[in-house]
Amino acid sequence: MRVEIITLENGEQLPLLVDADGLPVPSANEWLLTRRDRAANTLTRNLSELIPLFGWLERQQFDLWERISSGKGFTEAEIRGSLLEYLRRARNRRSVHRLSVAPDTYNKRLDTIADFLKSMFYTCLSHLPTDDNKYDRIQANLDMMLSWFSSGRMSPEPAKRTAKGLETDERDYLLRCLDPSKKGYDSYGKRMSRKTEASSESYEVSQALRHRNYVMTVLMLFCGLRRGELLSLRVDDVVTGSAIPQVNVIRRPPDPHDARQPRPQVKRLSRVLPIAPYWARPIDEYITEWRDVLLARSGNDTDYLMLARSGRPISLSQVDKIYRRIRDAHSDNLPSHLSPHALRHTFSQNVFTDLKAAGLTEEQVRRQVALLRGDASEASQDEYLRNEVAKQASSQLLRYQNSLSESFKDVPF
Structure with a gap:
């Protein structure tokens, strides 16, 4: 069983769950169509989270619709003692070092499967008259099953690191x-080989990639762009010639000519982000000089801003790979969690801290950070509030420890 993505004529991507024979799974795909307002990447993840359920049903030789419509339903032993245990297992059989999934992954599976089963139960109930003898049994089994799912949730793993972003010295x-102004280095910040420097074509491409990686880093660090927002940018979305340079993050209809899988998307609100002239200059240099070097390597024209070595629009997985390569090349100075998400988190945390230091109230800070990040809900800023509180608590603890150490300076050991 797997998820396949089809591209409709209007450019919209629609994931479908297919069985081992390549045939669509009707119940899962019908349920998916009720959630079409969500992003394609989210729908793809939801279908992937349903795969363990169908694997369990096949293993137990259960007919899901027959179990629901007959009123028999599921017992506590079947749900808590069998299904929930099955959902904890890792699906990647090639991975022998981890047999179970992380609590967050398990909880997401649990929530998605609960929503799917609830929909199945409600569909069955909608076809029955309220005075049918099976109606109350089906409703009661649904209520019990949802309570078993709720009580079966796992506690999240303790955070291994309070801050997910970069420290100031790591960012610098x-x-x-x-x-890119430093000569003789490749796109990952490593010294170039003499062979590459000697080849004018290789050197030119390497420098174009170096400018691109620098611009990607600047846009995520200082504008807080997500990967999908960064890779959805068109050249015209970046205005560097005005008095106040700006980046326009725009939600657009699906692009039928974008062949990237999965396709980058702007899933949050559109917004206009100013950018300081100092950081706008390297962006302008990339657009006017170095982007064409990459574009010339492709037979097709495109107006997407970020291009791969091939000259085609860069994909989400390629961006992740770039920062893994940068991290590996500088493992002594850069943290192991360096990633596009870490750059965006650094932006959010720094803006949150600066706004608090400027004297804004907590409510004002939450509202402004949400606006800059394109979040419709201010509740998503709670994570940065917790990080700020944790930093203050750590600083206070160190001051407390240092104050106590003053009393022991003259005590011999």
């Missing part, structure tokens, strides 16, 4: 090692 080092 990243910008220095990618700085």
Whole structure:
């Protein structure tokens, strides 16, 4: 069983769940169509989270619709003792070092499957008259099953690191090692080989990629762009010639000519983000000089801003790979969690801290950070509030420990 993505004539991507024979799974795909307002990537993840359920049903030789419509339903032993245990298992059989999934992954499976089963139960109930003898049994089994799912949730893993972003010295080092004004370095900030430097074509492409990686880093660090927003940018979305340079993050209809899988998307609100002239200059240089070097390597024209070595629009997986390569090349100075998400988190955390230091109330800070990030809900800023509180608590603890150490300075050991 797997998820396949089809592209409709209007460019919209629609994931479908298919069985081992390549045939669509009707119940799962009908349920998916009720959630078409969600992003294609989210729908793809939802279908992937349903695969363990159908694997369990096949293994137990259960007919899901027959179990629901007959009023027999499911017992506590079947749900809590069998299904929930099955959902904890990792699906990747090639991975022998981890047999179970992380609590967050398990909880997401649980929530998606609960929503799917609830829909199945409601569909069955809608076809029955309220005085049918099976109606109350089906409703009661649904209520019990949802309570078993709720009680079966796992506690999240403790955070291994309070901050998911970069420290100031890590951020500065990243910008220095990618700085395209430094000659003789490749796109990952490593010294170039003599062979590459000797080849004018290889050197030119390497420098174009170096400028691109620097611009990607600047846009995520100082504008807080998500990967999908960054890779959805068109050249015209970046205005560098005005008095106040700006980046326009725009939600557009699906692009039928975008062949990337999965397709980058702007899933949050559109917004206009100003960018300081100092950081706008390298962006303008990439657009006017170096982007054409990459574009010339492709037989097709495109107006997407970020291009791969091939000259085609860069994909989400390629961006992740770039930052893994940068991280590996500078493992002594850059953290192991360096990623596009870490750059965006650094932006959010720094803006949150600066706004608090400027004297804004907590409510004002939450509203402004949500606006800059394109979030419709201010509740998503709670994570940065927790990080700020954790930093203050850690600083206070160190001050407390240092104050106590003063009393022991003259005590011999």
